[in-house]
Amino acid sequence: MEADLIFDDDAIGYSFAYLDEMTKRMIRRAILKAVAVPGYQVPFGSREMPLPPGWGTGGLQVTASILGRDDVLKVIDQGADDTTNAISIRQFFAKVADVVTTERTGEATIIQTRHRIPERALTEDQIIVFQVPNPEPLRRFIPEEAVARKIHAFGRYGVMYVRLYEDISRLGYVAMSADYPVIVNGRYLASPSPIPKFDNPKLHRSRALAIFGAGRERRIHAIPPFTDVNSLDFVDHPFTVQHFETCCSVCGAQDSYLDEILLDDRGTRAFVCSDTAYCAEQRDKRIDA
Amino acid sequence: MKPRGREVLRVKRLFKTFGSVPACRAVSFSLRQGEVLGIVGESGSGKSTLLRCLAGRIQPDDGTVLIASDDYVVDLWAMDEASREQFVPTTVSLIHQNPRDGLRLEISAGGNIAEPLMAAGGRHYGSLRATALEWLEKVDIDGRRIDDLPEVFSGGMQQRLQIARGLATHPRLVLMDEPTGGLDVSVQAKLLDLLRSLVLELGIAVVVVTHDIGVARLLADRLMVMQRGRVIEEGLTDQVLDDPHHPYTQLLVSSVLHV
Numbered sequence: 380m381e382a383d384l385i386f387d388d389d390a391i392g393y394s395f396a397y398l399d400e401m402t403k404r405m406i407r408r409a410i411l412k413a414v415a416v417p418g419y420q421v422p423f424g425s426r427e428m429p430l431p432p433g434w435g436t437g438g439l440q441v442t443a444s445i446l447g448r449d450d451v452l453k454v455i456d457q458g459a460d461d462t463t464n465a466i467s468i469r470q471f472f473a474k475v476a477d478v479v480t481t482e483r484t485g486e487a488t489i490i491q492t493r494h495r496i497p498e499r500a501l502t503e504d505q506i507i508v509f510q511v512p513n514p515e516p517l518r519r520f521i522p523e524e525a526v527a528r529k530i531h532a533f534g535r536y537g538v539m540y541v542r543l544y545e546d547i548s549r550l551g552y553v554a555m556s557a558d559y560p561v562i563v564n565g566r567y568l569a570s571p572s573p574i575p576k577f578d579n580p581k582l583h584r585s586r587a588l589a590i591f592g593a594g595r596e597r598r599i600h601a602i603p604p605f606t607d608v609n610s611l612d613f614v615d616h617p618f619t620v621q622h623f624e625t626c627c628s629v630c631g632a633q634d635s636y637l638d639e640i641l642l643d644d645r646g647t648r649a650f651v652c653s654d655t656a657y658c659a660e661q662r663d664k665r666i667d668a
Numbered sequence: 669m670k671p672r673g674r675e676v677l678r679v680k681r682l683f684k685t686f687g688s689v690p691a692c693r694a695v696s697f698s699l700r701q702g703e704v705l706g707i708v709g710e711s712g713s714g715k716s717t718l719l720r721c722l723a724g725r726i727q728p729d730d731g732t733v734l735i736a737s738d739d740y741v742v743d744l745w746a747m748d749e750a751s752r753e754q755f756v757p758t759t760v761s762l763i764h765q766n767p768r769d770g771l772r773l774e775i776s777a778g779g780n781i782a783e784p785l786m787a788a789g790g791r792h793y794g795s796l797r798a799t800a801l802e803w804l805e806k807v808d809i810d811g812r813r814i815d816d817l818p819e820v821f822s823g824g825m826q827q828r829l830q831i832a833r834g835l836a837t838h839p840r841l842v843l844m845d846e847p848t849g850g851l852d853v854s855v856q857a858k859l860l861d862l863l864r865s866l867v868l869e870l871g872i873a874v875v876v877v878t879h880d881i882g883v884a885r886l887l888a889d890r891l892m893v894m895q896r897g898r899v900i901e902e903g904l905t906d907q908v909l910d911d912p913h914h915p916y917t918q919l920l921v922s923s924v925l926h927v
Contacts, residue, residue: 533753537787541772544786545779547793548815613793 396443396476402426406444406599410590413601418563419531420514420598428594429471434464435493436594438510439471442491445506445590446472451479453487458495458636458653465493484656494557496578498635498657501587503604509572511593514600516560516570536568539611547616556621562609563602571608577620577636582608627652630661673701675736676840676873677722682731684717684897691717692728693897701840702871706888706905708878708920714897715877719843721745722875724756735759735841758788761839765846767826770833771818777804777829778814784837803832807862824855828862835866844876848883860886881924885909893917 394400402424409423428436446452452472456465460482468491469480481487484497493510501507517527520538530536539560546554553559559576563569571582572591582589582602589602602608612618626633628649635657637650652658677699684692691714699705707715720726722733724744733744735755742755764770771780778800782790790796801811807828809821818826827847834842847863848856864887867874878884884891884905891908893901893916901914912918 529753533750535753535787537783537789540786540791541775541779541783544782544793544796545775548776548778548797613796614791615794 393475395448396446396472397429398426398440398443402440403444406440409599410441410444410601413590413599414588414603416567417603417606418561418567418569418600420569420600422597423599425594425597430468432595433512435468435491435510437592437596437599438491438493438508438594439468439592440594441508441590441592441599442472442489443476445508446476446478446489448476448478450488451481451486453481453484453490453656454492455490455495455497455654455656456493458497458638459655461655482656483660484654494573494575495636495653496574496581498632498652498654499660500581501585503586505587507587507589509574509589509591511570511572511591511598512595513558514570514572514591514593514596514598516558516568531567534566536562536611539568540613543611543613543616547613553612553616553618559618560611562611564606565609567600568611569600569602575621575636576610576618579608579610579618580620584608623650625650627658627661630658631665632658632661635661673703673871675699676701677736677875678732678734679722680732680734682718682721682728682733684714684721684726684728686717690714690897692721692731695731695894695897695899697892697899697902699841699873699875701873702867703890704867704874704876704888706876706878706884706891707894708881708884708891709894710879710920712896713894715894716845718894719762719845719875719877722841723760723762723843724752725762737840757784758837759839760841760843761834761837763830763834763842763844763847765849767818767823767830770830771826773817773819775817776815777809777818777821780818780829780833781836784833788837799836803836804829806866807832808858824851824859827851827859831859831863831866835870835872838870840873842872842874844874846878846880847876848878848880856883863887881909881921893920 406423409421413421428439430436454465454469456462472478473480484499489506491508515527517530521527543553557575558570558573559579561569561571571579584605586604588604591600610618623637627637629651632652635652635654638653640649640651642649675698680696682692682695695718709715721728727745734741735744781800781803782796785796800814804811804814809825809828818829848859876887888905891905892899895916901908901917909921912921
């Protein structure tokens with residue numbers, strides 16, 4: 380913290396990590412509250428960022444608030460380090476905070492992500508920051524914010540099971556494949572952001588702190604390390620994750636979340652790891668062996 | 669005469685005004701298990717307001733609403749909102765005049781019956797499904813229509829579905845606001861038959877608000893006549909309808925058309 384304050388503002392014309400110190404303090408307070416009440420959506424004063432809302436302004440503000448000079452930052456978008464959004468956010472922090480960035484999951488201390496959790500298990504000295512478009516899992520059923528807050532306060536989440544019931548009665552399975560709602564710490568219903576449900580089990584008793592920032596909706600929620608995170612299900616229809624018939628065609632991994640890629644206009648397709656860093660790691664291992 | 673159970677509901681000097689308009693003035697009554705109380709009166713006499721005060725929807729200005737649960741009695745408007753929200757859905761069920769107010773039209777018939785059960789903690793799909801089927805059968809809806817949306821149901825079917833949804837949680841107290849309003853007479857007759865047999869079978873306490881004297885005569889054991897927020901006459905249904913004392917009740921009874 381002290382190191383932030385003695386940072387020479389004049390050198391680049393910004394406060395350290397772009398946001399001014401008072402804003403960062405406000406956001407840190409929201410984060411502390413979110414950590415203290417796992418899964419509860421804490422309102423915060425979202426700032427204008429040099430990025431359109433919906434592109435990760437929430438995650439950006441959380442990262443800016445927790446970033447220190449010694450941190451190593453990794454940014455992923457849909458699992459990949461080399462997509463436009465990931466590159467520009469990484470470059471942004473390299474410029475305004477002068478932090479070291481990396482593509483290796485194991486080296487990072489802060490990982491900002493959109494739509495994925497890295498395949499490599501996170502550790503207790505890492506923080507994962509999610510960009511969240513819609514933090515309110517009840518929104519699809521309860522349009523009124525005041526009503527939704529009461530439902531959270533009273534913990535009456537029966538309405539969420541209607542969706543599950545309807546899917547099972549119509550299709551035989553729950554059709555939500557991403558942004559699958561979870562109960563955090565046995566209390567609050569929370570949206571895990573649009574990660575595939577494949578990643579939901581990684582949140583359960585994760586060693587890393589998870590912070591979710593929704594810039595446009597002005598909410599922050601968090602899952603502290605080692606917290607129970609249960610995906611909604613019925614006793615006789617337990618929660619399951621996606622299963623892939625094939626392995627990654629680049630690295631051969633069988634345990635990762637795969638993206639389908641069309642190779643030509645005749646329908647030839649391949650499956651590759653969506654987590655590019657994990658894919659590279661597996662490939663290197665195979666070459667070494 | 670049906671056997672009467674223990675007291676389920678006791679209302680003491682209930683007052684509610686909207687601005688300068690009084691809707692309920694010193695309404696008091698009590699209701700036992702297995703008993704059906706009819707409330708009749710013209711539009712604007714405060715019937716529906718009274719029902720909403722009993723259902724935990726509108727807070728009365730004064731008076732108490734006591735509801736007996738399994739082994740304790742709660743004062744509905746003295747407890748905090750969180751406890752009330754917990755208590756009401758499992759104990760009291762409100763059947764609306766318009767089924768569209770009481771149903772979720774965008775979810776299936778089965779989902780509509782299962783929703784209050786899931787809200788009460790039901791987490792077993794198979795048993796939710798079985799309960800939904802059982803209730804569809806009870807209200808005379810073909811089980812094959814369990815996955816249809818209520819939107820495609822006829823008005824009478826929607827009302828029966830609403831009743832199934834309202835009763836599936838086994839409430840102790842059922843409040844019906846004009847349950848047969850807006851239905852044609854033959855459908856009304858069937859619905860009344862259904863309600864009567866369900867009330868007998870389940871032994872629940874029912875308050876039924878209606879402006880239809882025929883409905884009151886068929887369903888209610890006791891009758892309360894309201895006018896401008898006051899209870900002006902009450903007694904056994906036959907007694908009130910055959911020998912009305914208050915001029916307004918006399919007017920009400922005499923204005924029924926005989927075919």
